[in-house]
Amino acid sequence: xxxxxxxxxxxxxxxxxxxxxxxxxxxxxxxxxxxxxxxxxxxxxxxxxxxxxxxxxxxxxxxxxxxxxxxxxxxxxxxxxxxxxxxxxxxxxxxxxxxxxxxxxxxxxxxxxxxxxxxxxxxxxxxxxxxxxxxxxxxxxxxxxxx
Amino acid sequence: xxxxxxxxxxxxxxxxxxxxxxxxxxxxxxxxxxxxxxxxxxxxxxxxxxxxxxxxxxxxxxxxxxxxxxxxxxxxxxxxxxxxxxxxxxxxxxxxxxxxxxxxxxxxxxxxxxxxxxxxxxxxxxxxxxxxxxxxxxxxxxxxxxx
Numbered sequence: 001x002x003x004x005x006x007x008x009x010x011x012x013x014x015x016x017x018x019x020x021x022x023x024x025x026x027x028x029x030x031x032x033x034x035x036x037x038x039x040x041x042x043x044x045x046x047x048x049x050x051x052x053x054x055x056x057x058x059x060x061x062x063x064x065x066x067x068x069x070x071x072x073x074x075x076x077x078x079x080x081x082x083x084x085x086x087x088x089x090x091x092x093x094x095x096x097x098x099x100x101x102x103x104x105x106x107x108x109x110x111x112x113x114x115x116x117x118x119x120x121x122x123x124x125x126x127x128x129x130x131x132x133x134x135x136x137x138x139x140x141x142x143x144x145x146x147x
Numbered sequence: 148x149x150x151x152x153x154x155x156x157x158x159x160x161x162x163x164x165x166x167x168x169x170x171x172x173x174x175x176x177x178x179x180x181x182x183x184x185x186x187x188x189x190x191x192x193x194x195x196x197x198x199x200x201x202x203x204x205x206x207x208x209x210x211x212x213x214x215x216x217x218x219x220x221x222x223x224x225x226x227x228x229x230x231x232x233x234x235x236x237x238x239x240x241x242x243x244x245x246x247x248x249x250x251x252x253x254x255x256x257x258x259x260x261x262x263x264x265x266x267x268x269x270x271x272x273x274x275x276x277x278x279x280x281x282x283x284x285x286x287x288x289x290x291x292x293x294x
Contacts, residue, residue: 129166
């Protein structure tokens with residue numbers, strides 16, 4: 001199969017029980033983490049006191065980790081929809097479809113088809129060792145036409 | 148508490164069932180991973196056909212991940228001793244004792260005391276969100292005396 005350009009990955013900790021904020025505070029206290037970015041759910045941000053964290057990016061030493069609340073597509077807390085929480089890897093690819101196809105050809109299982117999510121293409125696969133890879137486009141806002 | 152210098156972390160995938168080698172091959176096929184280093188168990192290496200992988204370091208895009216077999220201190224396969232497999236983070240610290248103490252003060256739980264392992268100081272904590280951090284010294288071969 002042709003080479004697929006992958007840029008790298010970041011571990012993503014999906015925290016059940018609306019505790020992503022608590023996790024961020026813990027990593028600051030425990031490991032001196034520096035918060036370098038945060039995206040909250042836009043609906044929850046406007047209406048709720050405690051916004052859902054789509055993704056808080058923390059730097060620990062020279063390494064990056066993403067911390068997220070568990071939620072479903074409607075922005076409601078939903079651990080089941082988010083796979084029950086835990087650690088996944090967010091892998092950045094130039095061509096998400098090709099990256100997913102190559103992973104599946106090697107033995108990974110599709111968890112969610114490639115769709116536009118949070119303004120970027122995203123597909124999820126689970127590998128034969130139980131690890132979830134969220135394969136996301138970098139700097140692409142919409143799908144390219146099939147060749 | 149005083150600042151503790153942390154250099155960064157790498158995710159470590161601990162694979163049950165002696166399948167670390169299969170995982171390495173999968174990541175090469177699925178994500179074009181490049182193997183940049185491997186440490187095998189010295190005893191197994193000499194006596195067995197299939198060496199236990201203490202740690203294979205893979206580069207996927209610009210990111211690093213460690214892949215390991217599950218084993219106990221004697222080099223026998225032992226998923227229970229290794230915490231049942233899964234993803235942990237190997238965090239490099241200048242002062243392992245201080246890093247463990249700071250994490251515990253913030254709410255982490257000690258899983259294994261700081262000991263010399265594989266020629267380097269290593270302590271393990273589990274954080275309040277279920278994540279295991281193996282805190283390892285960088286380039287230090289023995290404990291420093293307590294101040």
